[in-house]
Amino acid sequence: MEPTSSTLLWGGRFTESMNDLMVIFNESLPFDKALHKADIEGSITFAKALFQLNLLSQDELNSIISGLQAVEKEWKEGTFVIKPNVDEDIHTANERRLAELIGSSIAGKLHTGRSRNEQIATDMRIWVREQLAGLSIVMKEVLRTCASRAKSEIDVLMPGYTHFQRAQPIRFSHWLLSHATYIIGDLQRLEGIKERVNCCPLGVGALAGNPFGIDRSFLAKDLGFSSIHPNSLAAVADRDFVAEVLQWSSLLMVHLSRLSEDLIIYSTAEFGFVRVADAYSTGSSLMPQKKNPDSLELIRGKAGRVMGQASGFLSTLKSLPTAYNKDIQESVEPLLDCVKTVSHCLRIIRGVLDTLKVDSKKMRSALTADMLATDVADYLVLKGVPFRQTHHAAGAVVRKAEEAGVSISELGLQDLKQISPHFENDIVEVFDFERSVEKRSAEGGTCRKSVQTQIAMIEALLSGN
Structure with missing residues (x-):
């Protein structure tokens, strides 16, 4: 027609x-x-x-x-x-x-007395309000999975990395909860966005207001909005809530991408720390032996997609004159696609974490004595040596071991005393990975008690306490 x-x-x-x-x-x-x-x-x-x-x-x-x-x-x-x-x-x-x-x-x-300008603004807010509530539920499910895995695998030790180099021993649970901490922040930010989304633009006409004295308080209450948009010109053109959702999603996807990157690396044959379940993997059309963590790679790739939507939409908004312009129609597709993408990624990462196989032996075997060099420095601190001196002394211990072609735990006491007279027989107690982890007992550290506290905090958050 x-x-x-x-x-x-x-x-x-x-x-x-x-x-x-x-x-x-x-x-x-x-x-x-x-x-x-x-x-x-x-x-x-x-x-x-x-x-x-x-x-x-x-x-x-x-x-x-x-x-x-x-x-x-x-x-x-x-x-x-x-x-x-x-x-x-x-x-x-x-x-x-x-x-x-x-x-x-x-x-x-x-x-x-009604304009499509106010209609679409209202429709989008109602729709995204429901979607954000759903995302909040899925995020809590991800956190619940993290807490459950952290609790069941609290005994597993692994290398902690900085600059992608082995640094100090940590608990696997502590690593997992570090990513959960980012998601907690995302969840908290989401609550603020949900409040700002829940503002009613209905009843403002095309731009100047409704000529029949329509009861906007009734409109807001009947549709479940918590507030009324205060300015008719702004109400029809306000897509800040879309920009906020896109920007919030971008940061969430950065966090999911970083978690995915770690798991991709840890699942390689070179590391072998974890195995992604078949349900979240694919193979190669040519190489029969391949098992690819495509679920995680897609999350990593879709992070760029969401960030592009946020950047693109802000570019659309930046030069618009006051009130409604047809450019604003370009707010709908990015919002719809972004919410779907984020929802899928959250559900996929939850499934990956829930079914992930952890190889505690591989993780333990990746721990090396040189990762306890800081513990050597701390040992000397407790002997009364200033830390700056202990740091140099521990560095000298590492160098001496490298020159001798042995581990720092294999150096004899006399070798150590050549570096510092404060080394004594009890230095052997330092070369214990479990002891090293438990020494990090300050709040937020990787010791068992601290990890249990972090788990309890997530459980309290999920229970509403």
Whole structure:
């Protein structure tokens, strides 16, 4: 069907048909149909507000509500028939179908005093509010998995790395909880975004406000919003909540990407610390022996996708004049795609962590005595030697061992005394990885008690205490 002035919501002042490509270029229904439920909810509430103003009769209100519910039922069941070149966006499609069901004389009253500018702003906030609540649940599931694995594998020791070089022994649980800590921060930031998203723009018209004195407090309350957008010009153009969601998602994806990178490295044959389950791996079409951690590689790759959406959308926003401009339509697709991507990545990483096989023997065998060089320095500190001197002395111990082709734990006491007279027979006690880990007993350290405290903090967070 050709779009004409009679089939377009805004066609009254036009005399010529739209260019065929322009029709496609302008349409947003292919993606904003995802907002169908939110659009129906907003329209039902708006109809109730019109009834309060005596702009709809009770019978008209009942017809509109039952008609909109029937339209939503069609969307839900997949029977809604889209009319190409007519259904420009989700608002047009729903109103067109409503008119077919209850008649245009009644359906035509629904848009009284309302603009699609406020509709889309409302729909997006309702939709993303629900999506963010779902993401919060999945993030908590990831944290629950981290806490559970940390508790069950608290005895596993592994090398800790800085500059991607072996540094000091740590607990595997401590490594896992370091990533959980980032996700906790993401969860806390999400709560702030959820509050700012939950602000109602409905009832402001196209830009200047509603001319019929519509009750915006009722609109907000009926739709579950916690506040009312205070300025009509800003309300229709405000996509800061989209920018916030995209930026928040970018940081979350950075954290998931870093966790994925560690696991990719640790799963290589060169490390062999962990094995990713078959359920989250793929193979090679040429090399039969290959088992690739594609789940983690895709998370790492999709981090760039989400960050690109955030950067791109900010570039769209930066030069827009006041109030609504069609550029803002470009906020919908990035938001929809970003939320889907983040949701998938969170669910995948949870599955990877839940099914991950940890090789404690491989991790333990990767621990070497030179990783206890700091413990040697600390030993001398307890003998009364200033740390700057102990640091040099411990460095000399490492150098002497390298020259002799042995481990620092294999140097004799006389060799050590040549470096510092403060070395005594009890130096042998230092060369114990478990002891080294347990010495890191300050809050936040890698000792057992500290790790258990971190686990308890996550469990308390998840239980709401």
